[in-house]
Amino acid sequence: GENVEQHPSTLSVQEGDSAVIKCTYSDSASNYFPWYKQELGKGPQLIIDIRSNVGEKKDQRIAVTLNKTAKHFSLHITETQPEDSAVYFCAASMFSGGYNKLIFGAGTRLAVHP
Amino acid sequence: NAGVMQNPRHLVRRRGQEARLRCSPMKGHSHVYWYRQLPEEGLKFMVYLQKENIIDESGMPKERFSAEFPKEGPSILRIQQVVRGDSAAYFCASSPAGGGEYGYTFGSGTRLTVV
Numbered sequence: 001g002e003n004v005e006q007h008p009s010t011l012s013v014q015e016g017d018s019a020v021i022k023c024t025y026s027d028s029a030s031n032y033f034p035w036y037k038q039e040l041g042k043g044p045q046l047i048i049d050i051r052s053n054v055g056e057k058k059d060q061r062i063a064v065t066l067n068k069t070a071k072h073f074s075l076h077i078t079e080t081q082p083e084d085s086a087v088y089f090c091a092a093s094m095f096s097g098g099y100n101k102l103i104f105g106a107g108t109r110l111a112v113h114p
Numbered sequence: 115n116a117g118v119m120q121n122p123r124h125l126v127r128r129r130g131q132e133a134r135l136r137c138s139p140m141k142g143h144s145h146v147y148w149y150r151q152l153p154e155e156g157l158k159f160m161v162y163l164q165k166e167n168i169i170d171e172s173g174m175p176k177e178r179f180s181a182e183f184p185k186e187g188p189s190i191l192r193i194q195q196v197v198r199g200d201s202a203a204y205f206c207a208s209s210p211a212g213g214g215e216y217g218y219t220f221g222s223g224t225r226l227t228v229v
Contacts, residue, residue, distance in 0.1 A: 032215040043118075043205050043220040044157070051215075089157065093214030097170050099162075102214035106156040 002027050002094040006105025014113055019080050021108045023090035024072040032093040033066060033073045034102070039086045047088075048075070080112045116141070118208050118221035119188075126227045127196045135191040135224045139208030146189040147207045147218060148181060157205065163189060164212065196228045 006023045013019050025033075031052040036044035050057045050064045050073065057064050061080075066073040073092075077084055090105040119138040127133050139146050148160040162170040163183035174181065178196075183189040193200055203225045207218035 032217070034217055036220070043120075043222045045220070046217065049217065091214070097172060099169065100213040100215060101159075101162070101170070102218055104157050104159075 002096045002103055004090060004092050004103045004105040006090050006108055008108060009106065010109045010111070012111045012113065013080050015080060015082060017080055019077045019084070019110055019112075021075045021088055021090070021110070022072060023074070023092070023105050024070075025092040025094070025103070026071070027092070027094040027096075028068075028071060030071075030092040030094050032102075033064070034091050035062075035064060035075050036089045036091065036104075037086045038089065038107075044089055077110075080110075082112050082114055085110055085112045118143075118206055118219050120204075120206050120221035120224050122224060123222065124225050124227070126229060128229055129197055130195050133193040133196050133200070133226055135193075135204050135206075135226070136188045137191070137206030137208075137221060138188040139206075140210075140219050143208035143210050143219070145209045145212050146183050147209075148189075148191050149205045149207065151203045151205060151223075153202075160191070169212070193226075196226075198228050201226055201228045 004025050034049035037047045038044040061078050063076045087107045087109050089107050091102045094103050121136050146163045149157040159173040161174050161181045178194045180192045203223045205223045207220045209216045
Protein backbone atom coordinates (compact mmCIF):
# COMPACT_ATOMS: atom_id res chain seq x y z
CA GLY A 1 0.00 0.00 0.00
CA GLU A 2 0.93 3.64 -0.05
CA ASN A 3 3.42 4.54 2.63
CA VAL A 4 6.23 6.89 3.60
CA GLU A 5 9.29 5.55 5.39
CA GLN A 6 11.35 7.92 7.50
CA HIS A 7 14.87 7.44 8.92
CA PRO A 8 16.37 7.70 11.42
CA SER A 9 13.79 7.48 14.19
CA THR A 10 16.11 9.34 16.56
CA LEU A 11 19.01 11.64 15.83
CA SER A 12 21.39 13.25 18.28
CA VAL A 13 23.82 15.96 17.18
CA GLN A 14 26.06 18.58 18.75
CA GLU A 15 25.11 22.21 18.41
CA GLY A 16 26.53 23.59 15.20
CA ASP A 17 26.56 20.26 13.39
CA SER A 18 24.28 19.39 10.48
CA ALA A 19 21.30 17.04 10.68
CA VAL A 20 19.82 15.06 7.81
CA ILE A 21 16.52 13.18 7.84
CA LYS A 22 15.52 10.97 4.92
CA CYS A 23 12.18 9.76 3.62
CA THR A 24 11.15 7.43 0.84
CA TYR A 25 7.70 7.18 -0.72
CA SER A 26 5.94 4.53 -2.74
CA ASP A 27 3.72 6.42 -5.21
CA SER A 28 5.60 7.75 -8.23
CA ALA A 29 2.70 10.16 -8.89
CA SER A 30 3.25 12.01 -5.60
CA ASN A 31 3.80 15.70 -6.28
CA TYR A 32 3.92 17.48 -2.92
CA PHE A 33 6.28 16.86 0.01
CA PRO A 34 5.95 18.93 3.20
CA TRP A 35 8.00 18.74 6.38
CA TYR A 36 6.51 19.44 9.80
CA LYS A 37 8.20 20.24 13.10
CA GLN A 38 6.47 19.29 16.34
CA GLU A 39 7.78 20.81 19.54
CA LEU A 40 6.92 19.30 22.89
CA GLY A 41 3.28 19.85 23.77
CA LYS A 42 2.44 21.54 20.48
CA GLY A 43 0.88 20.67 17.14
CA PRO A 44 2.92 19.96 13.99
CA GLN A 45 3.97 23.10 12.17
CA LEU A 46 4.90 23.28 8.49
CA ILE A 47 8.53 24.36 8.15
CA ILE A 48 9.26 23.76 4.47
CA ASP A 49 7.74 22.00 1.50
CA ILE A 50 8.72 21.09 -2.02
CA ARG A 51 6.80 20.23 -5.16
CA SER A 52 7.83 17.69 -7.74
CA ASN A 53 8.81 20.26 -10.35
CA VAL A 54 11.91 21.30 -8.37
CA GLY A 55 14.81 19.34 -6.95
CA GLU A 56 15.83 21.53 -4.05
CA LYS A 57 14.45 24.31 -1.90
CA LYS A 58 16.19 26.29 0.80
CA ASP A 59 15.03 28.57 3.58
CA GLN A 60 17.84 29.93 5.75
CA ARG A 61 19.28 26.97 7.69
CA ILE A 62 16.87 24.37 6.37
CA ALA A 63 16.73 22.79 2.92
CA VAL A 64 14.84 19.98 1.30
CA THR A 65 16.01 17.90 -1.65
CA LEU A 66 13.89 15.66 -3.84
CA ASN A 67 14.96 12.77 -6.06
CA LYS A 68 11.91 11.73 -8.03
CA THR A 69 13.65 8.88 -9.80
CA ALA A 70 14.66 7.25 -6.54
CA LYS A 71 11.45 8.39 -4.81
CA HIS A 72 13.15 9.89 -1.83
CA PHE A 73 13.44 13.32 -0.25
CA SER A 74 15.52 14.68 2.58
CA LEU A 75 15.52 17.48 5.14
CA HIS A 76 18.84 19.17 5.86
CA ILE A 77 19.36 21.42 8.87
CA THR A 78 22.69 23.23 9.04
CA GLU A 79 24.29 24.93 12.04
CA THR A 80 21.86 23.22 14.39
CA GLN A 81 20.75 25.03 17.54
CA PRO A 82 19.13 23.68 20.72
CA GLU A 83 15.79 25.14 19.61
CA ASP A 84 15.86 22.80 16.61
CA SER A 85 15.24 19.94 19.06
CA ALA A 86 11.83 18.52 18.17
CA VAL A 87 10.11 15.72 16.31
CA TYR A 88 10.15 16.11 12.53
CA PHE A 89 7.60 14.49 10.24
CA CYS A 90 7.88 14.14 6.49
CA ALA A 91 4.81 13.62 4.32
CA ALA A 92 3.92 12.94 0.71
CA SER A 93 0.69 13.48 -1.18
CA MET A 94 -0.62 10.20 -2.52
CA PHE A 95 -3.75 8.87 -4.12
CA SER A 96 -5.22 6.47 -1.62
CA GLY A 97 -8.75 5.45 -0.74
CA GLY A 98 -10.20 7.34 -3.70
CA TYR A 99 -8.64 10.73 -3.09
CA ASN A 100 -5.32 12.51 -2.81
CA LYS A 101 -4.14 12.67 0.81
CA LEU A 102 -1.02 13.42 2.83
CA ILE A 103 0.70 10.27 4.10
CA PHE A 104 3.03 10.91 7.04
CA GLY A 105 6.27 9.27 8.02
CA ALA A 106 6.69 7.91 11.53
CA GLY A 107 8.76 10.89 12.70
CA THR A 108 12.35 11.61 13.72
CA ARG A 109 13.19 12.81 17.21
CA LEU A 110 16.06 15.28 16.87
CA ALA A 111 18.08 16.25 19.93
CA VAL A 112 20.62 19.06 19.63
CA HIS A 113 23.07 19.13 22.52
CA PRO A 114 24.76 22.39 23.54
CA ASN B 115 -5.94 35.58 10.87
CA ALA B 116 -6.52 32.78 13.34
CA GLY B 117 -5.18 29.37 12.56
CA VAL B 118 -6.84 26.06 13.32
CA MET B 119 -8.48 26.37 16.72
CA GLN B 120 -8.97 23.36 18.92
CA ASN B 121 -10.64 23.25 22.29
CA PRO B 122 -10.34 22.34 24.97
CA ARG B 123 -6.53 22.14 25.14
CA HIS B 124 -6.73 19.63 27.98
CA LEU B 125 -9.63 17.36 28.85
CA VAL B 126 -9.89 14.94 31.75
CA ARG B 127 -12.63 12.33 31.72
CA ARG B 128 -13.44 9.39 33.99
CA ARG B 129 -13.83 5.99 32.41
CA GLY B 130 -17.28 5.62 30.88
CA GLN B 131 -17.84 9.34 30.30
CA GLU B 132 -18.10 11.06 26.93
CA ALA B 133 -15.43 13.29 25.43
CA ARG B 134 -16.21 16.00 22.87
CA LEU B 135 -13.33 17.62 21.03
CA ARG B 136 -13.88 20.69 18.87
CA CYS B 137 -12.03 21.99 15.87
CA SER B 138 -12.59 25.21 13.97
CA PRO B 139 -10.65 25.19 10.68
CA MET B 140 -8.71 28.11 9.30
CA LYS B 141 -10.81 30.77 7.63
CA GLY B 142 -11.55 29.69 4.09
CA HIS B 143 -10.79 26.03 4.78
CA SER B 144 -13.64 23.56 4.36
CA HIS B 145 -11.74 20.28 4.74
CA VAL B 146 -10.92 18.86 8.17
CA TYR B 147 -8.76 15.91 9.20
CA TRP B 148 -8.46 14.35 12.65
CA TYR B 149 -5.33 12.56 13.88
CA ARG B 150 -4.50 10.76 17.12
CA GLN B 151 -1.05 10.72 18.65
CA LEU B 152 -0.06 8.43 21.48
CA PRO B 153 2.92 9.49 23.65
CA GLU B 154 6.23 9.10 21.83
CA GLU B 155 4.46 7.96 18.65
CA GLY B 156 3.53 9.31 15.25
CA LEU B 157 0.36 10.78 13.79
CA LYS B 158 -2.38 8.24 13.17
CA PHE B 159 -5.06 9.29 10.68
CA MET B 160 -8.62 8.94 11.93
CA VAL B 161 -11.11 10.72 9.69
CA TYR B 162 -11.45 13.26 6.88
CA LEU B 163 -14.55 15.45 6.62
CA GLN B 164 -15.93 18.16 4.44
CA LYS B 165 -18.88 20.28 5.43
CA GLU B 166 -21.73 17.87 6.26
CA ASN B 167 -19.90 14.91 4.73
CA ILE B 168 -17.56 12.20 5.96
CA ILE B 169 -15.14 11.47 3.14
CA ASP B 170 -12.84 8.90 4.73
CA GLU B 171 -13.28 7.30 8.13
CA SER B 172 -10.94 4.39 7.55
CA GLY B 173 -8.88 5.25 10.63
CA MET B 174 -11.75 5.52 13.07
CA PRO B 175 -12.31 2.74 15.59
CA LYS B 176 -15.53 0.93 14.73
CA GLU B 177 -17.17 1.59 18.07
CA ARG B 178 -17.51 4.59 20.41
CA PHE B 179 -15.90 7.10 18.03
CA SER B 180 -17.79 9.44 15.72
CA ALA B 181 -17.09 12.69 13.93
CA GLU B 182 -19.13 15.42 12.30
CA PHE B 183 -18.58 18.69 10.52
CA PRO B 184 -21.92 20.50 10.35
CA LYS B 185 -22.84 23.26 7.95
CA GLU B 186 -22.44 25.77 10.76
CA GLY B 187 -20.00 25.48 13.62
CA PRO B 188 -16.88 23.49 14.36
CA SER B 189 -16.04 19.90 13.60
CA ILE B 190 -16.64 17.61 16.56
CA LEU B 191 -14.84 14.38 17.42
CA ARG B 192 -16.93 12.47 19.92
CA ILE B 193 -15.71 9.55 22.01
CA GLN B 194 -18.35 7.72 23.99
CA GLN B 195 -17.70 5.61 27.10
CA VAL B 196 -14.01 6.51 27.19
CA VAL B 197 -11.44 3.99 28.33
CA ARG B 198 -7.86 4.49 29.55
CA GLY B 199 -6.54 3.53 26.11
CA ASP B 200 -8.23 6.61 24.62
CA SER B 201 -5.77 8.84 26.46
CA ALA B 202 -3.82 10.61 23.73
CA ALA B 203 -3.34 13.91 21.94
CA TYR B 204 -5.92 14.53 19.24
CA PHE B 205 -4.97 16.90 16.45
CA CYS B 206 -7.15 18.51 13.87
CA ALA B 207 -5.85 19.83 10.55
CA SER B 208 -7.56 21.76 7.80
CA SER B 209 -6.94 22.47 4.14
CA PRO B 210 -8.49 24.89 1.65
CA ALA B 211 -9.48 22.13 -0.75
CA GLY B 212 -9.48 18.39 -0.88
CA GLY B 213 -6.20 16.78 -1.75
CA GLY B 214 -2.89 16.41 -0.02
CA GLU B 215 -1.18 18.71 -2.49
CA TYR B 216 -2.83 21.74 -0.83
CA GLY B 217 -1.12 21.03 2.47
CA TYR B 218 -2.57 20.72 5.93
CA THR B 219 -2.48 23.26 8.76
CA PHE B 220 -2.61 21.71 12.22
CA GLY B 221 -4.12 22.97 15.43
CA SER B 222 -2.45 22.78 18.84
CA GLY B 223 -4.34 19.66 19.80
CA THR B 224 -6.51 18.42 22.65
CA ARG B 225 -4.82 16.26 25.22
CA LEU B 226 -7.31 13.77 26.58
CA THR B 227 -6.60 12.02 29.84
CA VAL B 228 -8.91 9.23 31.00
CA VAL B 229 -8.71 8.49 34.71
